[in-house]
Amino acid sequence: MEEGKKEINLDSVLESLGPYGRYNLLNFVLLLYPILLSSFFECGFIFEAQEQMYRCEVYGCEQRFNDTSWIQYAIPTDVKNNKLESCLRFAPVSNTSMQCLPEDFSTNKTLPCETFVYEEGRSFVKEFNLGCQEWKRALVGTIHNSGMFLAMLFTGAISDRFGRKVAVGFASCASLIFGFSRAFAPNYLSYVALHFLEAGLGGGLYPSAYVFIVELVGLKQRVIVSAMCNMTFVIGVVLIALLAWVVDNWRTYILILYCPAIIVVIYIWFTNESARWLLSKGRRDEAIRVLKRAAKINNLDERNLELEALGDPLLKPKNQTEDKKSQFSKALRSSIIWKRLLICSFLWLTCSLVYYGLSINSVSLSSHRYVSFMLVVLVEIPAYIVVVIVLDKYGRKKTLVATYLTCALTSLLFAFLPRSDWWSIPLYLIGKWSVTLAYSSVYIYVSEVFPTNMRQTLISFCSTAGRIGSLMAPVTPLLSYYHKSMPTVIFGAMCLISSALVLLLPETRNMRLPDTIEEAEELSRMKRKPSRNGHL
Template sequence: MEQKKEINLDSILESLGPYGRYNLFNFVLLLFPVLLTSFFECGFIFEAQEQMYSSPCGDRSEYICHHPFSSRGCRTRRLREYNGDRAAASFVLLLPSTAITNPSTGCEVHGCEERFNDTSWLKYAVPTNAEKNLPESCTRYAPLQNRTIEQCLPEEFTNKTIPCDSFVYEEGKSFVKEFNLGCQEWKRALVGTVHNSGMFAAMLVTGAVSDRFGRRVAVGIAATASFIFGISRAFAPDYITYLVLHFLEAAFGGGLYPSAYVFAVELVGLKQRVIVSAMCNMTFVVGVVLIAVLAWFVDNWRTYILILYSPAIIVGIYVWFMNESARWLLSKGRRDEAVTTLKKAAKINNLDPRTLDLDALSDPLLKPENQTVDKKSQFSKAIRSSIIWKRLLICSFLWLTCSLVYYGLSINSVSLSSNKYVSFMLVVLVEIPAYIVVVIVLDKYGRKKTMIVTYTTCAATSLLFAFLPRSDLWSIPLYLIGKWSVTLTYSSVYIYVSEVFPTNMRQTLISVCSTAGRIGSLIAPLTPLLVTTA
């Protein structure tokens, strides 16, 4: 008796054509949430950025301390020579736990600005930071008790310094101004910490939801949650409400990228996964560049949020009309639904479904020994397997180190340009060559060899960069090579991790590895402190 022929899903997907109309259409639908994810994950960098204000004298300054005896006034500053460091301080909000003091704030002293056309009075009205040779940010010299500053003379001030207790802000709708965060850098920095905490929580839940209820459900929930909490955040009446909504948005919507990514990868066979991954990565880069452009032209932080989050509802609606991943359906034993999906794909690609021999479709997970019901979680099953347990530990470590180095280099990279928007775009655009190269080298040399070479290259160039003076001609090329290497490594790790775990628990375990990566992203902002404490 002739044995029944069996074929697997990868061979069917290859027969369907990885670049047929069905896949291309679904890729576009899934790349859109990937684009939006870049808005949601990086948008807060400019949303709660360090502010630069314009004084009537034409110089740039930040928020200015309001003297208790004055009703109005202006605090002018000469910061042209310090703009590069200010741009760096602005970008560090990418991972904002970094303790950076505000270098460009200062106290307003009523009577002095009106009396003089220069800043000569600062030396006896406002303390000077000896290290930076700039007026102090958040302190001033106290006036004589019960005296009003009238002539702005040295004898009207004491040598005692006192903190500023109120601020005068530039006209406009800025996050710092609306919530009165002058000289409270930790509150502004806390925005990013809350965001990363929410993303950390999302990684713990997203995988389980995606593996149990499907990729489509996970994408739909994440997109809808991002829309609801993101739009709500734009109308936050106070700072605490803003933080709560920011955490909820990240916690419930933070799984949008991994869900859409896994959904897209499962549309194709093994050979096309590298290309799909590169497409997702480059789409993310395009989105981050768009953020910088948008922030450059939109100075109202509430309008900025509304523009970023409004498109999420589009994904939240159309995803329910998409077909579920055939690979996920097979992993759940829903073979008939998987076959129906594949027949639809064949018709859209102008193929006769009968030529695919779908009746012979099989999957290891459909065999009787794999159909037993286990009430314990899929994660518990994985832990009981020594092979998967080892893979989980190794992949988590790979992800953690990649995240730590990637974001650590991003923090220091803003010194490449004095314009924070240009710096941000430059740092992101350097990743595109890495995503192009990864498509070539991963298939030609394999995952492990590629990661070994790129890890080593990144480590070597980063160490050399650390010991070279910034004025050295090789410093910037070394930095760019290091950033390029770690970007290529990050992309390789993402693909490698998505391939070493079984389908029915893939996203759960990917989420565990991604959670480890979030630990790295939380540690990275602390690395600059090593320089100041060494």
């Protein structure tokens, strides 16, 4: 290239367009909306199938509306939790009609419940009569996350093959159809089947919209845009708690969550496709038309953008193309890559299990489940801000070790110290803040320790391990039936193990991304290597 002549590529064009011009701001709004909705669809089940208070129905006594004193004689008390037993009742002394007096019940013998009395409201547990079948309620979250696991297998393929807006439109449409239908499920089996289909076909909404919005801007704005997406998701989760607070009918709750998706289904087809994706597919003329339209909306002279000189920045020359089979076999033979893959997979699994586990268990954190949940979610916002600062200042390893240890310490203190709203809630919030920071760091770190020619494949493997953690998280509240602190003890133990495993990995701060298996292996043998632009 001649001296002084600027290289024309898509990033330079996007910088010239202005990252926050009217065109981008309009698209930010249009794409942040489905990201907001994805929080509804991914986390709505927490309150949709939330815990319900119930007890045994005692025949002959329930009709005594003006007198409930008999309950203390008929229903045992769970001393550990200081509340009535949900699944047991005292045996009647005789089968004759009772006066519901103390002498009518045998306190030495209990019987399992046959029917139940539920608290007021139209809840999921009450309508499907799931009393003493907590596993069925907890299974809803696992089935949902199983569907999300399925969505991972083809979301990227749809997005890469057919385009970003097709992927967003498809996911929005699937979420609308199956989510809306779930509000009219006649029984438990049809309900969970629709839950699986909704998550399996619509679970790619967030990653599709995220990729679309990141491709609107150049390199310098991607961190900020990513933070915008994360914060929008958090706002959506807070809105879920507020909605569940005021709507006690689970079917109405679902309809309110999913009906807004119809707006995305309508307008997404009128948006412009990602210029970066069009270029990657060799559709250069279409990409130029999109960029010209963007320049017109931003009141810029398209001639200054030198669009006609725009090539395909993603297309590699043939002599740089490597044999994928050869690289795959090299990865299989590399003990360093295998060790790194297993450790990173465990780190991702820990983050996913603890992150979702703390969110789900937060509804039992205090007497006000909705406020507790909102606090646990809102604490994520400062974590997304801090991670941008500490990763570059202190390095990846120190940040991960510190955050895992902090989460482990707060989880174990919360488990073994007496509960008090004055300090137990702050401890819980610090733990959630720490694992959120660790989760964000792992996303970045994992992409830096694997080579370019195998990066997407190996990251997908780690992400799959993380999805196993999210599958396990919904059933962790069941462990509290054995011991109220068991979930947080498990979270703390996982974080302790992860903090130790991080020490076995290389530091990647200010190191250039490895392109080959050999360069990735070399990370473990060096302390610092200059980046490609010459800076340390």
